[in-house]
Amino acid sequence: MIALIDCNNFYASCERVFNPSLNDKPVVVLSNNDGCVIARSNEAKKIGIEMGIPAFKVQELFRRNNVAVYSANFALYGDMSRRVMSILSGYSPLQEVYSVDECFLDLAETATPKEYGLRMKEHVGRWTGIPISVGIAPTKALAKVANRIAKKYPSQTGGCYVMDTEEKRVKALRWLSVEDVWGIGRRNAVKLQAAGVFKAVDFAEMSESWVRRNMTVTGINLQRELNGIRCIEFVEEEKSKSFSVTRTFEKEYGTWDEIKERVVTFTAMAAAKIRKQQSLCSRIQVFLQTNYFKDTEEVLSRSVEVRLPFSTSSTLEIVDFVVSGLKKIYEKDLHYKRAGVTLYNFTDEKHHQPALFPEMNANPRHKGLMNAIDAINHFSSSGGIRLASQDARMFKMHQEHLSGRYTTDIRDILQVRGE
């Protein structure tokens, strides 16, 4: 059997751990720049705050219902995620961390899966304060379904649902709408509904040839999974194949210097990420986008790919290539609202084959410099070392409701006093 463990309303729950007075109250977490709602407690969902809705549209709703509003605190959420995953890893030799708040565990032949799942829930709750739901089933896709049932019916299931019979499988698939199946997105849902398929069970029973034709092998695998045949294997923790840093600006920017400063900052962040996993990159993508939402202006998005003549992880070298690409797509007199950098085409630092001539290789002297910068920045919570061309502040973000870095910054550790 396979378990899917999912943290309930993860970001909102993280805020609650460090502020228990929020329990039973509506809590929401906003995206960067306090733009839109990206997490909601159950109470917030109940009063009709939609996922992804722009914050300015629900200010009144916030006020009327006394909603606790938080700016995204990814340092805190990332650390809480590591703690939860670490506890859960003790429950199986095979764990796949699927996202910041979800993981699969291979439970093999656990005799009493229900008790096992409830024990996990109790353990994670007691050690981290984060509530989780557990779904257990023969395949990953069915474990997703089981998890949804556990979450939807907490009092009946105790937060853990085990799909261990054919009757339960069919009942669940009759209950689940096809657009809510893991792996069926908007586009495929429309196609399926047009073909008269509305419930997950209808999809599971469709002809393979239709699925193959319309949804490729991905669809076939998914369909088999829903029928109890394991097709989606556990993927080992591997290195990422690309890293992006993209941001929506807090206002529009137009001048070359402003744009360059920000894009260089994004590049430095992305380069630090690839060094951390000991990769070198040899391709870069840069994009710029004008403001979406002004009807007076057309949306303009331009991107460029830069192929490096060698593989490198040096911020200095990567920045040069990024700026050369940026020059090609930057246009004066436009109002930019978003930009980003993606690094990819990685090779392993250890197994990298250098070119014959030194001038076709990365500058080896940068390595020590980068190591030193990374080491200093690791211990600095106030920006650390940066390039002169970088943004003075790492971000210029609206973060009006930011909570503390309770677990990752010594200055924010909570003090507990006995009275």
Add this chain to the structure above:
DNA sequence: TCTGGGGTCCTAGGACCC
């Protein structure tokens, strides 16, 4: 006034090779 960010996988079709 204000609308997130970061990933992966699959495929069609072009380029190129013998």
Add this chain to the structure above:
DNA sequence: TCTGGGGTCCTAGGACCC
């Protein structure tokens, strides 16, 4: 009028996920 056949590699773009 007739104009091979098969293979690989690469990439842009679509679709999906949280």
